[in-house]
Amino acid sequence: MKTALGFLVALTVLTALAFAPLFVGPYQLGLLIGLTGYVTLASAWALFSGRTGYVSLATVAFFGIGAYTVAVLSETMPYPLVLLVAAAIGLCVALLVGLATLRLAGVYFVIFSFGLAELVRQLVTWFETSVNGTLGRYIFLPLEAEHIYWQLLALAALTLLLTWWIQRTRLGLALKVIADDETVASHIGINIAWTKIALFTLSAIIMTLVGAIQAPRWTYVEPAIVFSPTVSFLTLIMALFGGASRLWGPALGAIPLFLLFEWLSASFPNHYSILLGLLFIIIVFLLPRGVVGFIEDKFQRKSPADLVEKPARVKEADQ
Amino acid sequence: MTTITRRHALRYLGASAILLAAAAPIAATADDRTSVKIGYAVSKTGGNAGGVGITTLPNYELWVKDVNDAGGLELPDGTRLPIEVIEYDDRSSAEEVVRSVERLATQDEVDFILPPWGTGFNLAVAPLFDRYGYPQLAVSAVTDKAPEFVKRWDKSYWLLGGGHDYADALAKVLSKASSDGTINSKVAMISVADGFGIDLVTAARPAMENAGIEVVYDVTYPAGTTDFTSVINEAAASGADSFVAFSYPPETFALTQQAQVANFNPKVLYLGVGTAFPVYGKNNGANAEGIMSLGGIDYNNPENMAYRARHEEVTGKAPDLWGSVITYSSLQMLQEAIKRRGLDRDAVSDELSNGTFQTAAGEITLEDNQLRTLWLTGQWQDGKFVAVAPTDRDGATVPILPKSAWQAQ
Numbered sequence: 001m002k003t004a005l006g007f008l009v010a011l012t013v014l015t016a017l018a019f020a021p022l023f024v025g026p027y028q029l030g031l032l033i034g035l036t037g038y039v040t041l042a043s044a045w046a047l048f049s050g051r052t053g054y055v056s057l058a059t060v061a062f063f064g065i066g067a068y069t070v071a072v073l074s075e076t077m078p079y080p081l082v083l084l085v086a087a088a089i090g091l092c093v094a095l096l097v098g099l100a101t102l103r104l105a106g107v108y109f110v111i112f113s114f115g116l117a118e119l120v121r122q123l124v125t126w127f128e129t130s131v132n133g134t135l136g137r138y139i140f141l142p143l144e145a146e147h148i149y150w151q152l153l154a155l156a157a158l159t160l161l162l163t164w165w166i167q168r169t170r171l172g173l174a175l176k177v178i179a180d181d182e183t184v185a186s187h188i189g190i191n192i193a194w195t196k197i198a199l200f201t202l203s204a205i206i207m208t209l210v211g212a213i214q215a216p217r218w219t220y221v222e223p224a225i226v227f228s229p230t231v232s233f234l235t236l237i238m239a240l241f242g243g244a245s246r247l248w249g250p251a252l253g254a255i256p257l258f259l260l261f262e263w264l265s266a267s268f269p270n271h272y273s274i275l276l277g278l279l280f281i282i283i284v285f286l287l288p289r290g291v292v293g294f295i296e297d298k299f300q301r302k303s304p305a306d307l308v309e310k311p312a313r314v315k316e317a318d319q
Numbered sequence: 320m321t322t323i324t325r326r327h328a329l330r331y332l333g334a335s336a337i338l339l340a341a342a343a344p345i346a347a348t349a350d351d352r353t354s355v356k357i358g359y360a361v362s363k364t365g366g367n368a369g370g371v372g373i374t375t376l377p378n379y380e381l382w383v384k385d386v387n388d389a390g391g392l393e394l395p396d397g398t399r400l401p402i403e404v405i406e407y408d409d410r411s412s413a414e415e416v417v418r419s420v421e422r423l424a425t426q427d428e429v430d431f432i433l434p435p436w437g438t439g440f441n442l443a444v445a446p447l448f449d450r451y452g453y454p455q456l457a458v459s460a461v462t463d464k465a466p467e468f469v470k471r472w473d474k475s476y477w478l479l480g481g482g483h484d485y486a487d488a489l490a491k492v493l494s495k496a497s498s499d500g501t502i503n504s505k506v507a508m509i510s511v512a513d514g515f516g517i518d519l520v521t522a523a524r525p526a527m528e529n530a531g532i533e534v535v536y537d538v539t540y541p542a543g544t545t546d547f548t549s550v551i552n553e554a555a556a557s558g559a560d561s562f563v564a565f566s567y568p569p570e571t572f573a574l575t576q577q578a579q580v581a582n583f584n585p586k587v588l589y590l591g592v593g594t595a596f597p598v599y600g601k602n603n604g605a606n607a608e609g610i611m612s613l614g615g616i617d618y619n620n621p622e623n624m625a626y627r628a629r630h631e632e633v634t635g636k637a638p639d640l641w642g643s644v645i646t647y648s649s650l651q652m653l654q655e656a657i658k659r660r661g662l663d664r665d666a667v668s669d670e671l672s673n674g675t676f677q678t679a680a681g682e683i684t685l686e687d688n689q690l691r692t693l694w695l696t697g698q699w700q701d702g703k704f705v706a707v708a709p710t711d712r713d714g715a716t717v718p719i720l721p722k723s724a725w726q727a728q
Contacts, residue, residue: 025425025426026421026424026425027421027422027424027425027426030417030418030421030422031418034414034418122541125512125513125541126512128517129512129517129539130539133517133521134517134521135512135513135514135517135518136438136439136442136514138442138464140471214414217414217417218413218414218417218443219442219443219445219446220413220438220439220442220443222439222514224366224439224513225413225439225443226413228412228413230410230412262418265407265408265410265415265419266407266422269363269406269407269408270363270408272364272408272410273364273410
């Protein structure tokens with residue numbers, strides 16, 4: 001009953017959000033697009049990193065791949081096909097990277113994932129300049145802001161649904177064990193490598209699609225624009241703020257932080273970066289388990305069942 | 320101080336509007352207005368801040384001060400309204416510049432929006448300027464696709480030319496010197512692997528070929544390169560008398576130093592962005608003599624010299640010798656168009672397309688929404704970065720070639 005009710009509420013909210021473009025102005029619609037984009041990115045990030053403890057800074061690598069795929073192919077293929085190709089490229093890159101690197105643990109993986117974003121950016125730059133002799137590309141697609149918004153909203157809903165579903169499957173259970181103790185997990189017969197790769201790939205495909213869907217908003221795309229590391233950092237901090245191991249955590253982190261960033265940049269354009277840095281520090285110190293975790297700690301008495309479900313911290317926090 | 324009060328208002332307005340996403344549209348401004356709202360989003364922080372801080376922002380601030388000191392923007396009926404500025408920092412992020420311009424157009428409902436800095440950012444916001452009917456006087460955007468953009472966005476104006484213009488002008492200078500027997504017909508080219516470098520080198524290859532100049536060395540380097548020793552050695556060994564670098568400021572400065580260390584003395588030395596900064600001439604002193612680059616100015620143009628003096632007086636630093644004067648002139652055009660046609664954006668756009676304007680850069684009439692009378696090549700001569708091409712334009716100086724050898728410092 002509780003699940004059914006949850007679904008009903010989620011569906012109502014989704015429907016309300018879907019009709020939002022009819023009632024809000026272009027500026028609010030722009031906000032909603034950015035917001036939905038980050039909710040999706042943070043949820044996708046948490047799908048892998050929040051559950052396995054592997055902190056990834058490669059978000060923008062996939063995001064950028066998606067945007068670039070649209071830029072390259074938008075004039076030669078119908079749009080839905082372009083999205084499919086983008087997802088396929090995201091899948092291939094994620095598989096390749098996953099197979100090669102998910103054996104790395106802890107801080108090594110963080111550094112690697114950060115390097116990956118830079119590697120992809122330099123590869124794209126090299127390819128564009130040496131092979132194609134251009135750098136920037138133009139996207140002229142007949143897509144209005146509300147079309148982009150609806151696509152993102154659908155993707156966000158799908159991401160949350162997937163997360164919810166995975167939590168209830170054997171895969172979700174396996175993940176919890178891996179997050180707690182990899183050695184134990186392998187001893188009880190969980191295929192650790194496969195589980196991590198599956199999740200990493202899934203999360204990467206979603207990130208790629210976010211980039212692909214948002215790209216038509218920019219008209220002009222070049223590596224410095226779509227591979228901006230800020231995207232990776234904001235995604236990470238939003239997911240951590242909300243609580244990376246909970247279904248609604250990343251969304252609850254992304255919404256207030258996104259609005260806060262927006263307000264800060266409008267009100268304190270000259271001090272934005274300083275305030276952002278302070279905020280990052282505060283979040284990591286005061287809310288290591290995120291808002292959701294904080295509320296649970298404060299207001300709920302723990303039953304033994306809750307303790308079992310207690311999410312793993314992000315590993316780096318422990319090291 | 321209007322900026323501050325505006326921000327205070329916006330803080331509350333913005334916050335409440337954001338929280339209540341479906342807030343009613345902000346009440347339209349009253350008929351009897353007390354100011355003209357001008358908004359802009361530029362990169363005050365991040366990777367683009369350097370370019371913004373030299374070519375764009377000082378000129379915006381200078382113009383607003385000049386206009387407000389004179390009592391405000393003059394309207395067709397002779398009355399004047401002061402400018403109220405709304406300024407955002409896009410933090411060098413494309414998503415942010417798009418959202419800021421959207422905010423200026425729909426939330427702040429400004430009367431006019433000044434463009435951001437950079438080719439990519441100007442293109443990113445062009446569809447928005449078009450959708451909301453704002454004229455876009457894009458200055459810091461070098462693009463060969465301007466004619467195409469004008470067709471797509473009829474209120475967009477492209478004022479700094481395209482890669483082909485600069486590459487063709489350079490090729491002509493080299494070709495002339497080569498046929499005079501001053502230099503041989505070989506050139507070594509390097510370019511930064513970024514929008515600017517790629518655009519120019521792509522245009523330069525065919526331009527050199529058409530001008531009868533053989534490209535014997537052609538290498539692209541990643542932005543941020545600091546060591547050019549091997550590049551300089553290879554270029555020196557290539558047998559070319561001309562060395563061309565389509566570079567960004569840090570590399571332009573590094574190349575100048577390292578060429579001296581390696582005692583590399585090409586007869587023509589052409590470097591990219593940064594050469595036209597006043598500080599370049601100041602730092603390199605006698606060794607800047609003869610170095611060429613994009614841009615240049617006519618030191619005999621009194622309006623331009625007056626502008627330069629005022630810029631230095633108000634902002635505390637001299638403007639660069641390429642895009643700055645065009646930035647300021649574009650604002651003078653806007654000011655004059657408002658004086659002639661009022662605050663109606665369609666009328667102002669029409670005036671910008673068809674009118675003739677007296678500006679700091681001389682008399683300007685746009686052709687197909689583009690500024691075609693530009694200085695394309697400049698050279699440091701006697702501590703001044705003079706314009707040497709196009710050679711047939713009034714005020715052009717004859718280039719001095721070959722460049723003299725480095726002097727010990």
